[in-house]
Amino acid sequence: MTPDAGCRQGTPAPGEPERREPGTPRLRSVEPDRYPSWEAIYLDNVERLYRIMYSKVGNRPDAEDLTAQIFQAALGPLRTSASIGEVRAYLLATARTVLAAHWRRRYAAEITSIDVLGDRAQLDDPPSESDAPRRTAAIIAALPDRYGRILELRFLESCSIREAAHAMNISLANAKVLQHRALRHAAALFEGTP
Amino acid sequence: MTIRRVSAFIDALLHNRRPPKFSPDADDIAAMRAAIELRAAQPGATIPNSEFVADLHRRLAEQQRAGTGNLEDLTHRRVSRRGLLQGATAAAAAAAAGVLVGRELVSNGSTAPSAMGGHLVPDHGTWQAVTTRAELANSHVVPFTTSSTVGFVVEDGRRLAALSGVCTHLGCVLRHNPTTNRLDCPCHRASFSLRGDVVRHEFAGPLAPLPHLSVRERDGTVEVYAPASD
Numbered sequence: 344m345t346p347d348a349g350c351r352q353g354t355p356a357p358g359e360p361e362r363r364e365p366g367t368p369r370l371r372s373v374e375p376d377r378y379p380s381w382e383a384i385y386l387d388n389v390e391r392l393y394r395i396m397y398s399k400v401g402n403r404p405d406a407e408d409l410t411a412q413i414f415q416a417a418l419g420p421l422r423t424s425a426s427i428g429e430v431r432a433y434l435l436a437t438a439r440t441v442l443a444a445h446w447r448r449r450y451a452a453e454i455t456s457i458d459v460l461g462d463r464a465q466l467d468d469p470p471s472e473s474d475a476p477r478r479t480a481a482i483i484a485a486l487p488d489r490y491g492r493i494l495e496l497r498f499l500e501s502c503s504i505r506e507a508a509h510a511m512n513i514s515l516a517n518a519k520v521l522q523h524r525a526l527r528h529a530a531a532l533f534e535g536t537p
Numbered sequence: 538m539t540i541r542r543v544s545a546f547i548d549a550l551l552h553n554r555r556p557p558k559f560s561p562d563a564d565d566i567a568a569m570r571a572a573i574e575l576r577a578a579q580p581g582a583t584i585p586n587s588e589f590v591a592d593l594h595r596r597l598a599e600q601q602r603a604g605t606g607n608l609e610d611l612t613h614r615r616v617s618r619r620g621l622l623q624g625a626t627a628a629a630a631a632a633a634a635g636v637l638v639g640r641e642l643v644s645n646g647s648t649a650p651s652a653m654g655g656h657l658v659p660d661h662g663t664w665q666a667v668t669t670r671a672e673l674a675n676s677h678v679v680p681f682t683t684s685s686t687v688g689f690v691v692e693d694g695r696r697l698a699a700l701s702g703v704c705t706h707l708g709c710v711l712r713h714n715p716t717t718n719r720l721d722c723p724c725h726r727a728s729f730s731l732r733g734d735v736v737r738h739e740f741a742g743p744l745a746p747l748p749h750l751s752v753r754e755r756d757g758t759v760e761v762y763a764p765a766s767d
Contacts, residue, residue, distance in 0.1 A: 385597060393585040401573035403553040407589050414597055429709065449558055454569050475578035482575075498575040501551065504544055519544045526543075526568035526575075533574050 376427045381418050384430055389414070391466050392434060399442055399455040412441045431466050435459060482532050490525035497522060539565045543572075550576040664753065664760040673697075673759065678713045678731060686763040688750060689713060689720065691731045699752035699761045700733045705745040720747070 378384045392413060397406040417437040425433070439457035446453045479498070483491045489511070496507040508518035542559040546569055549556035561569060577583055667681035673692045680689050680702060687710055688702040702711045704722040711720040711729065719736055720729040727738040733747035751762035 381597070381601060382594070385594060389590055389593065390585055393590075394583040397583040397585075398577040399573065401550045401576035402555060403586070404555040406583075407585070407593075410585070411593050411596070414593065415600060418597060418601070449556075450561055450566075452561060452566055454561075454566055455573060476580055479575055479578040494575065497547065497551065498572075498579065504548070519540050522547065523540045523543055523564075523568050526547075526571040527564055529575070530567035530571035533571055 377424065378427065378430060384418070385414060387427075388431065388434055388466070391469055392438065394469055395457070395462050395465055396438065396442070399457070400445070405445070409438070409441050409445055413437050416441065431463065435463055435466060438462075482529055485532055486525060486528055489521060490528050493518065493521050494525050494529060543568050547572045662762045663765045665763050666758045666760050667699075668759045670754055670757045670759060678715075678718075679759075680713060681761070683761070683763045686750070686761070688761065689731075690752060690759055690761070693731065697752050697754060697759065698732070699750040700729075700731075700747045701750065703747075704729075705747065706738070706740065711747075 378387065389410065393406055393410045396409045396413075397403070400406050400409065413434060417434050435457060436459075439459070442455070442457055443453060446455070483494050483499070485491075486494065492511060493507055496502040496510055497504070502510065504518050504522065505515055507522070508515045511518065511521075513521065539559065539562060542557070543561070543565050546556045546559075548554075550572055665683045667683065667688075668679040668690055672679055673690060677692050678689055681687070681699075686701070689700050689711075691698045691700065700720070702720070703709070704711055704725075704727055706722065706725055706727055709722050709725075711722055713719075714721045714728075717728070718731060720731065722728070725739065727740075727744060728736040729747050730736050733749060735744045735746055738744045753760050753762075
């Protein structure tokens with residue numbers, strides 16, 4: 344069967360010589376995507392990286408400091424001739440080091456870390472804003488009632504620990520213990536969910 | 538009492554403040570991790586402040602202008618291997634240093650590769666266990682990662698060798714291809730022999746061979762001499 348003129352013909356099978364009309368230019372491979380400047384690297388990645396760092400530290404001042412440290416450390420050795428994938432791999436490797444040093448300095452323990460595969464996927468394709476609250480609501484719903492209630496009051500309704508204690512009719516000290524236990528329980532659930 | 542400290546940590550997160558320092562135990566760490574996850578899941582929490590983005594942009598531009606991180610200078614600057622390894626050790630711990638080592642050793646297309654390949658000797662290195670003789674006896678090629686270096690240990694007959702596992706083109710991490718018994722670059726299809734020689738590449742200019750690291754065996758444990766992590 345003769346292929347239609349508009350159809351794309353397949354690449355030659357291994358061992359089969361490439362068919363080329365005399366005089367037609369040889370196809371040239373396209374350069375992988377590259378950033379034209381350090382500013383393009385920064386502008387394309389700053390929000391992506393900030394979101395990852397915020398998800399690792401949970402507060403704005405630390406997320407800002409760490410994001411700044413990553414760019415300040417990474418932009419020197421990076422070359423603009425590197426592909427976008429290589430630039431992001433390097434940014435993430437730097438982020439892993441910066442985050443580990445942050446936790447070591449602050450708590451002498453690693454609280455969270457960069458997952459090179461999972462976080463790389465987020466860096467390439469940031470998840471929708473609406474995904475995380477749904478997952479959180481599911482985690483809270485899976486907790487025993489009182490655990491779920493105190494986390495709901497604290498994290499979804501922005502109550503202070505004193506207000507949460509009052510709402511649950513328990514002492515302040517008990518509210519802190521309950522919150523601690525609820526978070527440990529939630530941690531186990533988070534670890535079990537993708 | 539760490540429950541009080543963890544509560545203060547959570548208060549800080551909920552008010553977007555920097556949390557206080559303390560010494561958490563394993564239960565505290567689990568609770569802190571969950572608190573971070575819950576906080577980050579709040580709608581809009583992870584969107585950066587536009588003033589921060591603009592201010593960091595300005596600070597980086599000043600850094601670039603001051604030459605402390607000038608991309609063009611760095612692209613064309615040659616760095617000695619000893620200086621490089623010393624700098625990498627001090628500047629970038631853990632995996633980032635491994636990437637840095639790889640990146641600074643890559644050819645830039647304007648220089649012959651004669652200064653590359655060869656033997657890497659860090660100024661401040663330590664012997665670091667990377668595999669065992671028993672594992673090598675099974676597979677003959679074992680990839681390793683230390684806090685500063687990625688590479689392969691190769692057993693060729695009774696001789697041990699350790700090679701950098703970073704492509705000398707753009708610093709991609711190489712993979713051992715058991716079919717061809719070569720080290721392949723997943724980025725641009727360069728390939729190296731288990732001795733570090735370039736077998737194939739598609740670049741216009743020459744490509745440097747892989748550098749070797751010092752390697753030894755002690756009581757069945759294989760160690761490489763690599764930059765210390767901190």
